Amino acid sequence: xxxxxxxxxxxxxxxxxxxxxxxxxxxxxxxxxxxxxxxxxxxxxxxxxxxxxxxxxxxxxxxxxxxxxxxxxxxxxxxxxxxxxxxxxxxxxxxxxxxxxxxxxxxxxxxxxxxxxxxxxxxxxxxxxxxxxxxxxxxxxxxxxxxxxxxxxxxxxxxxxxxxxxxxxxxxxxxxxxxxxxxxxxxxxxxxxxxxxxxxxxxxxxxxxxxxxxxxxxxxxxxxxxxxxxxxxxxxxxxxxxxxxxxxxxxxxxxxxxxxxxxxxxxxxxxxxxxxxxxxxxxxxxxxxxxxxxxxxxxxxxxxxxxxxxxxxxxxxxxxxxxxxxxxxxxxxxxxx
Numbered sequence: 001x002x003x004x005x006x007x008x009x010x011x012x013x014x015x016x017x018x019x020x021x022x023x024x025x026x027x028x029x030x031x032x033x034x035x036x037x038x039x040x041x042x043x044x045x046x047x048x049x050x051x052x053x054x055x056x057x058x059x060x061x062x063x064x065x066x067x068x069x070x071x072x073x074x075x076x077x078x079x080x081x082x083x084x085x086x087x088x089x090x091x092x093x094x095x096x097x098x099x100x101x102x103x104x105x106x107x108x109x110x111x112x113x114x115x116x117x118x119x120x121x122x123x124x125x126x127x128x129x130x131x132x133x134x135x136x137x138x139x140x141x142x143x144x145x146x147x148x149x150x151x152x153x154x155x156x157x158x159x160x161x162x163x164x165x166x167x168x169x170x171x172x173x174x175x176x177x178x179x180x181x182x183x184x185x186x187x188x189x190x191x192x193x194x195x196x197x198x199x200x201x202x203x204x205x206x207x208x209x210x211x212x213x214x215x216x217x218x219x220x221x222x223x224x225x226x227x228x229x230x231x232x233x234x235x236x237x238x239x240x241x242x243x244x245x246x247x248x249x250x251x252x253x254x255x256x257x258x259x260x261x262x263x264x265x266x267x268x269x270x271x272x273x274x275x276x277x278x279x280x281x282x283x284x285x286x287x288x289x290x291x292x293x294x295x296x297x298x299x300x301x302x303x304x305x306x307x308x309x310x311x312x313x314x315x316x317x318x319x320x321x322x323x324x325x326x327x328x329x330x331x332x333x334x335x336x337x
Contacts, residue, residue, distance in 0.1 A: 025205055032057050033170060034067065035194035041181055042188040042204045056176050063088045064165050066112070077112075079159040084152040092165050092172050092283065093148060099168075099287040100143045103303060107291035108262040112164030113140045115260060118267055138265035171238050171286025174198045178282075190232075191282075198236040198282045209233045211336055217241060217273040217315055217323065227315065229336040236282035240289035241274025241315070259294050270296055273323065276313040278331060284310070297326060304328065 027040045028049055039049065063086050065071045075083050085093070099107045114137055119125030126133065145157040154163075165172075174191050178198050181189050188201030190210045199210040210233055213226040230237065261268045275292040279285040288310055292300040297316055304312060311330035318324045327335075 023204065028053070032193065033061070033065075033173065035170070037191075037193040039177065039181075039192075040190045040203075041186045042201075043184070043186050045184075047181075047184055047186075052180055053177065056173070056180065059086075060088055060169065060173050060176065064092060064169050066164055066166065073163055073165065076154050076156075077162050081153055081155075081159075083154065085148065085154060088172070088176070090148065090152075092168055095172070095283050095287060096165065096168055097143065099284070099291055102306070103291040103295060105143070105262055106294040106299070107167070107287060108141060108143050109163050109165050109167070110141050110143050110146065110161055111260055111262045112162040113137050113160075114262075114265055115164060116162070118260065134265045141262050141265065167240075167290040168283055168287040170194050170196050171236070171282035171284070174236065174282040196236075196238040196282055196286055197232060199232040200234055202233060212237065214239060214274070214276050214313060214315075215241075228313065230276075230278075230313075230331075231334045231336055232278070235278050235280070236285045237276060237278045238282060238285035238289045239274055239276040240286075240293045241272075261294065270294075271317040272297060273315040273317060275300070275315075276331075278311040278334065280309055288312075301326075 022044050023042050024044075024046070025040070025042055026046065026049070027038065029036070029038050031037070032053070039053075061068055062071050064073045066073055066077070068074060072083050072085060072089060096107070096109050100109075116124070117126045117129055117133075117137055129137075140158055140161045146161060146163065147155050149155050170193050174193050174196055175198065177191050177193075178189070178200065181191075182200070188204055190199045190203070190212075191197065192212075197212050199212070202208060203210050209231045212230050212232050214228045214230065216225040216227040259268060259270050259272075260266070270293065272293055275289045277285045277289040277292065279288060288307075291303075292312065292314065295303065297314060300312070300314065304310065311328045311334075312326075313328075313331045313335075314326040316324055316326065
C-alpha cells in the first residue's frame with residue numbers, strides 16, 4: 001500500500017509540474033475608445049481574446065460613446081425619449097450618481113454642454129463664450145435633473161441636456177474586460193486603457209506584484225519620465241490630469257490647469273496637476289480622479305475623510321510654483337522606493 005501511495009503521489013507531483021509549465025504569458029496591444037490599450041495575462045489556455053474584446057468594446061460604444069451618432073447616449077442627447085438603456089449604461093449612471101452626490105456636484109456628467117462649448121468634446125466649440133451664453137448653458141448642467149424611469153428610459157427636465165460619461169466609461173470598460181478574464185479563470189492579469197489600470201494576482205514572469213507608473217507632469221512630451229512607481233495587485237488605479245494643458249503665471253511662475261467647474265460653468269484655474277486614485281474597481285477610481293481634479297486639494301481632503309477604500313496620490317503646484325505631493329497613507333504603502 002505504501003508503494004502505491006508513493007507512486008500516486010509522484011504522479012500527482014508530475015501532473016502538477018506539467019500544469020505549471022503550461023501556464024503561458026499573453027499580451028495584446030491596440031487602439032480602443034480613442035486611445036491605446038494593453039492587456040497582459042497568464043493562462044493555461046490561449047483565449048480568443050481579440051474577438052471577445054471587440055465584442056465588449058462594441059457593446060459599450062453602442063451604449064455610451066458620444067462620438068458615435070447612433071449610440072444610445074447620442075440618441076438620448078438628441079432628445080430621443082424612446083431609448084431603453086442597457087446594463088452598461090445603468091451601472092455607469094448609478095456610479096456617476098453616487099460620485100455626483102458625494103462630491104456635492106463637482107463630478108457631473110451633464111457638464112458635457114460646457115465641455116463642448118470650450119472645445120474639449122465632440123461638439124463644435126463656441127467662438128466666444130459671454131456671460132449670457134454661459135448662463136444659458138449652465139441651466140443645462142445638473143445630474144439631479146436626470147433620472148431613469150421604470151421602463152428603462154432616460155427622463156431629462158430639459159431635453160437639451162447633454163450626458164457625457166467619458167470621465168468614467170474607460171474605467172468601467174476595464175472592469176468589464178477584467179470580469180471576462182476572470183470568467184475564463186484568469187487569476188493573474190494587468191489591464192491598461194488610456195492610462196487607467198486594473199491588476200489581479202501577480203506578474204508570473206518575475207514572480208512579483210504588478211508595478212505601474214505615475215507620469216511626471218513636468219516631463220517633456222518626447223521624453224516620458226515617471227514621478228512614482230506603484231505596486232498594484234487586486235486593485236484598480238486611474239489618473240486624471242492636464243499634464244500639457246496648463247498656464248504659467250508670468251509673475252509668480254506658478255502652474256495652473258483649467259478645469260470646468262459645474263457650479264459656475266467657468267473653466268477655472270486649479271493648482272492640481274494630476275490625481276491618481278486607487279479603488280476596488282476602475283470605474284470608481286476613474287470617476288473619483290475626475291472629481292478630485294474639479295474639487296481641488298482642500299475639498300478633496302475633506303471628501304476623503306468620508307470615503308472608504310479610496311487612496312489618492314495628488315501632484316499640485318505650490319504658491320512658489322514648485323511641484324508638491326499629497327498622498328494618503330494607504331497609497332504610500334504601495335509606492336515602490
